[in-house]
Amino acid sequence: MNIQVQQKPIGSVLFQYDLSPEKIESFGKVKKIYTANGTFALKETTMTEDESDWFIHIHRRLERIGFHYVVPILPTKYGDTIVRHGKVVYYLMPWYEDNTQFRHPVYPEEVMVEEIAKLHGLTERTQEYSEEVLKESYMTLKKRWSYRRLEMERYVEKTEGNVYLSPFELTFLTHFNRTIYMAEQAETHLNSWIEGAKEKKSFRSVLCHGKPSRKHTCFDQYGTAYFLNFEKAVLDTPSRDMALMFRHFFQSRPWDEQEGQHWLQLYEKHFAFFDEERHLFMSYLAFPESIYQSVDAYQNKDKKLTEVQAVTQLERKVLTMNRIQRFMASVFDNNEN
Amino acid sequence: MLSLYELLDSYGFKNGKWKVNGELLETEKGLKRLILWTNEKDARWHIHWRDKLSEKTDCLTNRMIQTIHGERMILCDAGWITLHDEVSSLFPFRSREKEFGAFLGKYFSMEMDEFGVDINDPLLQEESLNYPMKQIGNRIQKSELHFFEAIRKESLIRLAKAKSIQEEHAKVKTPVVAPILSLDQGKLIFEKLYWQHTNHNPERGYRSLRTILSEWLQRYGQSSFFALLNEINNHFPLSQEHGKKLLADCIAPWEFIEFIQHIQTLNDPNEYAVWKEKLTYQWEASRELVKALNKWLDVTREKVKV
Numbered sequence: 001m002n003i004q005v006q007q008k009p010i011g012s013v014l015f016q017y018d019l020s021p022e023k024i025e026s027f028g029k030v031k032k033i034y035t036a037n038g039t040f041a042l043k044e045t046t047m048t049e050d051e052s053d054w055f056i057h058i059h060r061r062l063e064r065i066g067f068h069y070v071v072p073i074l075p076t077k078y079g080d081t082i083v084r085h086g087k088v089v090y091y092l093m094p095w096y097e098d099n100t101q102f103r104h105p106v107y108p109e110e111v112m113v114e115e116i117a118k119l120h121g122l123t124e125r126t127q128e129y130s131e132e133v134l135k136e137s138y139m140t141l142k143k144r145w146s147y148r149r150l151e152m153e154r155y156v157e158k159t160e161g162n163v164y165l166s167p168f169e170l171t172f173l174t175h176f177n178r179t180i181y182m183a184e185q186a187e188t189h190l191n192s193w194i195e196g197a198k199e200k201k202s203f204r205s206v207l208c209h210g211k212p213s214r215k216h217t218c219f220d221q222y223g224t225a226y227f228l229n230f231e232k233a234v235l236d237t238p239s240r241d242m243a244l245m246f247r248h249f250f251q252s253r254p255w256d257e258q259e260g261q262h263w264l265q266l267y268e269k270h271f272a273f274f275d276e277e278r279h280l281f282m283s284y285l286a287f288p289e290s291i292y293q294s295v296d297a298y299q300n301k302d303k304k305l306t307e308v309q310a311v312t313q314l315e316r317k318v319l320t321m322n323r324i325q326r327f328m329a330s331v332f333d334n335n336e337n
Numbered sequence: 338m339l340s341l342y343e344l345l346d347s348y349g350f351k352n353g354k355w356k357v358n359g360e361l362l363e364t365e366k367g368l369k370r371l372i373l374w375t376n377e378k379d380a381r382w383h384i385h386w387r388d389k390l391s392e393k394t395d396c397l398t399n400r401m402i403q404t405i406h407g408e409r410m411i412l413c414d415a416g417w418i419t420l421h422d423e424v425s426s427l428f429p430f431r432s433r434e435k436e437f438g439a440f441l442g443k444y445f446s447m448e449m450d451e452f453g454v455d456i457n458d459p460l461l462q463e464e465s466l467n468y469p470m471k472q473i474g475n476r477i478q479k480s481e482l483h484f485f486e487a488i489r490k491e492s493l494i495r496l497a498k499a500k501s502i503q504e505e506h507a508k509v510k511t512p513v514v515a516p517i518l519s520l521d522q523g524k525l526i527f528e529k530l531y532w533q534h535t536n537h538n539p540e541r542g543y544r545s546l547r548t549i550l551s552e553w554l555q556r557y558g559q560s561s562f563f564a565l566l567n568e569i570n571n572h573f574p575l576s577q578e579h580g581k582k583l584l585a586d587c588i589a590p591w592e593f594i595e596f597i598q599h600i601q602t603l604n605d606p607n608e609y610a611v612w613k614e615k616l617t618y619q620w621e622a623s624r625e626l627v628k629a630l631n632k633w634l635d636v637t638r639e640k641v642k643v
Binding site for chain 2: 009011012015016018036075077078079084085086
């Protein structure tokens, strides 16, 4: 396919914004569009009609509640938020340069945590209490975790029968009991969550970004973060968004439990968790799904990692798991004190 | 009307000048056409129709461009102003039966609120074929009267046939659409269809579909015509209820009704010749359309039976 043909859908999309591109650069699903009227980011994604209606609703709501830490979506000349071509959806944003150097010391994780806390605070809503809904969520998660544990136990049994173990298998077997301990911890916290919620007879939801990560944030030179990509945004417990964000932090750079605590404190300065939410947050973090995913990938050979790479990745995840264990202990020690 | 300055300011254009005064505006964002609506309801109906059509078909149309304040029309002394892109390149329809058929099918299956607008609803009446002989006799030569009467008789037969089919399918809900006058309303933007609507009131019935199908048949021939109908049928059930009502509309002698209406007001005998030629052409085109449509309906019916 030649370049001209590939650009054609983009041409008819940009026509709806009255934009004549002078240069286009591709960054994955985002196209950087240079025009005489400025530089823009055109995102291409797939959404069903229900999903795009929700996406539009989210952006209108963010505007209405005055949450400004968002890269705005620009309407077409007809006032549409998105442009649809069958299942493919396009939306346009001004191009925000993502700064990594700032005018004064800025720690991106701290900014992101604080801004997410503000988002949660602005969208907090107490849900009508339904023990059935709670129980269903609880049972779904518990079943999934039990199933995953069983899968890993089977893998261990199979591996233990091997005469020679590969370095990856050996590493996993060495730490397997610890993963089981963490899975049990996750269940314990999950039980504490449901007991707490039942006792309180209420639970709350917030607007969760759904994919909070550095990749979905642009920093200006003053260190203000602007979130983008609300395609997976949902109304859910704040614990979900925080667990996703912390997991992302844990994987992106070295950290220790003090730092973890500091991020949590910063979050709670703006939006304090209820006790049961803290338990849920911790249960999400504690379950060693990330390690189990490495095992899946190793078994399926789908990532095509070399043995050394697979072992290195696994060891890194084990290290993170150990840190989470210390983080968990420090959070609940502090709370008990 | 608004001044040029007010207009540019409202729509956020940096530069602009009239290409055709009060109608066509040249801006840094391309040519824009200004439309004046004297009735707000008509404008509102068209805004909703075009938005909905664009959403349903994924095709571009001459939708109303919004002002910097998000308004789709502006009130002025003379009425309501809307602004649209002006596109001149014609869409190449040849071999694009699938794409255009899907568009037409979705176009005629659209349903929306009527917003209290006046809907054109042409009625088939026998009286339309009666004409004051004295008045017409003065305008045309006596030798032409024979031709005239022969056509009228044939028209009455066509009218009776059309009415009987219509009555048979009276329960079928007739589409209400933005009128289509010609295939030339299809324009080209980045290889995509850009449908340029007229600003006429919505109409009830099959006139637009008949017009477009007749033009297609004349331009691209029968096999392309069948391919187009097959695709329309995937979105708008022509092989079922709508096909027969469309056939009735094609059989009705609209071209003769139009001819009579025009020649009653003619002064110049040369104009009569032009109208007669037009009638002859349209008569033949209608005959071919009915024949082809009937054949397609038969073939489709047989396919269903198998």
